[in-house]
Amino acid sequence: MKPIRLLDNRLANQIAAGEVVERPASAVKELLENSIDAGAKRLTVEVESGGVKLIRIRDDGYGIPKDELALALSRHATSKISELEDLEGVATLGFRGEALASISSVSRLTLTSNVEEQESGWQVRVEGRDMEAQVMPAPHPVGTTIEVKDLFFNTPARRKFLRTEKTEFSHLEEVVKRLALSRFDVGFTLRHNQRSIHQLRPASTQAEKDRRVAALCGPKFIENAVIIDVDVSGLKLYGWVGLPTFSRASADLQYFFVNGRVIRDKLVGHAVRQAYRDVLYGGRHPTFVLYLELDPALVDVNVHPTKHEVRFRDGRTVHNFLF
Ligand SMILES: Nc1ncnc2c1ncn2[C@@H]1O[C@H](COP(=O)(O)OP(=O)(O)OP(=O)(O)O)[C@@H](O)[C@H]1O
Ligand SMILES: [Mg+2]
Structure with missing residues (x-):
């Protein structure tokens, strides 16, 4: 037996990623949930090659301030709960503080965001390998854009489990569909390889809701x-x-x-x-x-x-x- 050692951060995150990031669709689920938790009313999802090559999600939520950008990508970092009691009545979709750390440990991730109080946006990038996040200025309206490129580029074992582009995209579309059914007040746009797949305007009346359900469920x-x-x-x-x-x-x-x-x-x-x-x-x-x-x-x-x-x-x- 070898001696017991603490895992380094990156490896610990990659192991944790095994639980929540199974395929592009799971990354999209986590990212859209974050946007919804941030109060976004318009969500745009653009993906390429079933999401394996690129996932880009843009929201008009309240954004992340410059000095919290790097922290957002760390494991066990969350704004949603701070003590055990909060967990018992949690009203947000997220609370584990793990999704971004996991996704960024197995992809090339760029997070750009701006908040009401700031004059301009800021951006951090991480590439699975070195988790040191560089923060630099980047123009962005209030809200957040996350780009996830080359999912599993550094975890070949995981990449092998990916199916065809078509199958991956159908899982991803299913995730968007579920979230679109969960929040009628939020507008959703989904594009795959530059093609528009869904364009759902916010629905408030019963007729509008019926229309959204018809668009998604037939x-x-x-x-x-x-x-x-x-x-x-x-x-x-x-x-x-x-x-x-x-x-x-x-x-x-x-x-x-x-x-x-x-x-x-x-x-x-x-x-x-x-x-x-x-x-x-x-x-x-x-x-x-x-x-x-x-x-x-x-x-x-x-x-x-x-x-x-x-x-x-x-x-x-x-x-x-x-x-
Ligand atoms: N689109 C976004 N807009 C605003 N803030 C965001 C956005 N995405 C992430 N954040 C911030 O980054 C933090 C970390 O996100 P992450 O998804 O890793 O954790 P979480 O949502 O708190 O918990 P979980 O792991 O259960 O999803 C969030 O708590 C939130 O404060
Ligand atoms: Mg989350």
């Missing part, structure tokens, strides 16, 4: 769905549920959001399946876009590094309510 879904809106003792459920006649052979049109976060959850899946049980043929899957809202203190969001899972404090009540 017009047939909206034509065959009913809107539900139920509010019982602190639990609120709203959204669209597909008619039993609009079932699918696979569970590919099922979106469930808990306090704005898209999740996959056994308990939720079970409750919905049960509810459809008597009206669906065996082997068919219901379709739905549903939003559950409840006191954040009643859900634990810190159970999985990618935050795709949550734990309800009172699972039985949630199950019964959904059913």
